[in-house]
Amino acid sequence: MKYTQLGKTSTKVPVIGQGSMGIGGYLSRDARSDEEQIAALRLGVELGMTFVDTAEAYGDGHSEELIGRAFQRARDRVFLATKFSPEHNDHENVLKSAELSLRRLKTDYIDLYQVHWPNPSFPLAETMHAMEQLVSEDKIKYIGVSNFSLKELKQAQAAIGGNGVVSLQAEYNLFDRAIETAVLPYCQEENVTLIAYSPLDQGRVASGDRRIQELREIAAKYGKTPAQVVLNWLISHPRVVVIPKATSQAHIRENAASSDFDLLPEDFNRIRQIFAPRYEQVPVQRIRIIAGVQGSRQVYQTAEEAKENKLGFRPSPMELARDMQDGEVLKPVRVIRSTDESGQYDYDLVEGRIRYWAWVIAYGGDKPIPVYVRESEHLGSAQ
Ligand SMILES: NC(=O)c1ccc[n+]([C@@H]2O[C@H](COP(=O)([O-])OP(=O)(O)OC[C@H]3O[C@@H](n4cnc5c(N)ncnc54)[C@H](OP(=O)(O)O)[C@@H]3O)[C@@H](O)[C@H]2O)c1
Numbered sequence: 454m455k456y457t458q459l460g461k462t463s464t465k466v467p468v469i470g471q472g473s474m475g476i477g478g479y480l481s482r483d484a485r486s487d488e489e490q491i492a493a494l495r496l497g498v499e500l501g502m503t504f505v506d507t508a509e510a511y512g513d514g515h516s517e518e519l520i521g522r523a524f525q526r527a528r529d530r531v532f533l534a535t536k537f538s539p540e541h542n543d544h545e546n547v548l549k550s551a552e553l554s555l556r557r558l559k560t561d562y563i564d565l566y567q568v569h570w571p572n573p574s575f576p577l578a579e580t581m582h583a584m585e586q587l588v589s590e591d592k593i594k595y596i597g598v599s600n601f602s603l604k605e606l607k608q609a610q611a612a613i614g615g616n617g618v619v620s621l622q623a624e625y626n627l628f629d630r631a632i633e634t635a636v637l638p639y640c641q642e643e644n645v646t647l648i649a650y651s652p653l654d655q656g657r658v659a660s661g662d663r664r665i666q667e668l669r670e671i672a673a674k675y676g677k678t679p680a681q682v683v684l685n686w687l688i689s690h691p692r693v694v695v696i697p698k699a700t701s702q703a704h705i706r707e708n709a710a711s712s713d714f715d716l717l718p719e720d721f722n723r724i725r726q727i728f729a730p731r732y733e734q735v736p737v738q739r740i741r742i743i744a745g746v747q748g749s750r751q752v753y754q755t756a757e758e759a760k761e762n763k764l765g766f767r768p769s770p771m772e773l774a775r776d777m778q779d780g781e782v783l784k785p786v787r788v789i790r791s792t793d794e795s796g797q798y799d800y801d802l803v804e805g806r807i808r809y810w811a812w813v814i815a816y817g818g819d820k821p822i823p824v825y826v827r828e829s830e831h832l833g834s835a836q
Pocket residue numbers: 471472473474475506507569599600622623649650651652653654655656657680681696697698699700701702703704705707708832833
């Protein structure tokens with residue numbers, strides 16, 4: 454296993470860690486038995502993936518409970534990272550969430566405590582000062598943020614002293630490389646560890662025969678699997694660590710062995726080129742917004758509804774629209790080919806329901822919106 458420095462600190466973390474979102478489900482529980490999941494986490498740690506990431510939201514606390522049970526007697530062997538949910542970003546609730554996480558994790562300190570999502574309902578400085586208080590009380594060691602824009606990351610850094618913000622957790626995989634534009638270069642420059650979540654794109658790899666075939670060819674050259682090559686490519690970027698989630702023992706073994714080789718520069722560059730981000734610009738009217746597509750929950754149907762924001766999303770579509778007008782670049786929304794038979798729509802929205810309406814509010818519906826078209830296969834089928 455290779456290690457890297459955490460932020461500007463002298464602490465080292467393995468470049469391959471373990472995610473645990475699927476372990477409890479996001480809000481519901483994974484069907485696999487608790488014992489199976491505990492065994493999987495322990496195996497991962499045995500194999501060097503000692504950085505374990507969770508959140509109070511995963512499985513509604515159940516993921517933390519399982520991790521607590523898994524490492525209660527081996528606390529010193531793991532680096533535990535957890536997060537509090539955005540509705541708890543006020544001072545009192547940050548402290549309360551930390552206490553509850555400590556209890557579920559069966560420990561008296563959290564190595565890395567992260568703001569899961571920004572929430573403009575609460576001043577960011579208030580959230581960050583609560584985190585500083587937790588550091589001074591030795592309840593947490595380091596402070597991290599997650600899903601923050603570059604602007605929010607800079608604001609968070611400005612709000613605190615000490616070791617500052619040591620890490621930013623953001624989605625980063627072959628399908629979604631949005632952070633490469635500004636966020637990753639900034640983290641590299643400022644020594645902020647970039648924790649890449651969904652590094653395996655939740656088990657998928659972008660489809661298209663040529664791309665999959667090329668990935669397989671590269672993997673074969675090293676005697677590795679496509680997933681191992683993907684993880685290795687990500688951690689070849691300075692400051693990046695990955696936290697794949699795996700429950701199958703075969704996957705855990707594979708992931709743990711994905712830092713023990715070096716991609717040749719020509720292969721690194723080849724992957725960069727063949728998986729060059731494919732954004733398309735699509736007229737907003739050609740995208741269908743319906744609830745229930747690939748798990749998307751409640752949605753707004755009109756810009757007026759989005760402006761009213763009766764569902765209480767934070768940031769609201771209006772707030773995001775203002776950010777866009779101030780020059781903030783938001784990542785493309787995700788779509789799939791539409792299942793609509795009327796011919797009115799080309800795509801169905803699967804992710805980015807707030808960003809979609811923010812775009813419409815900011816540009817009046819006239820400007821095509823950048824989208825990632827999700828066409829993918831599971832990594833298993835690529836092997
Ligand atoms: N901060 C945030 O907002 C946020 C959001 C999403 C995720 N996260 C964190 O990031 C972690 C990882 O992201 P993720 O769970 O979304 O997705 P992921 O790690 O990209 O993918 C997980 C999926 O990939 C499969 N897999 C694992 N290793 C594999 C391999 N070697 N070959 C083929 N398939 C493999 C897993 O299957 P099996 O389980 O069957 O082995 C699982 O279905 C989460 O668990 C969570 O801790 C954070």
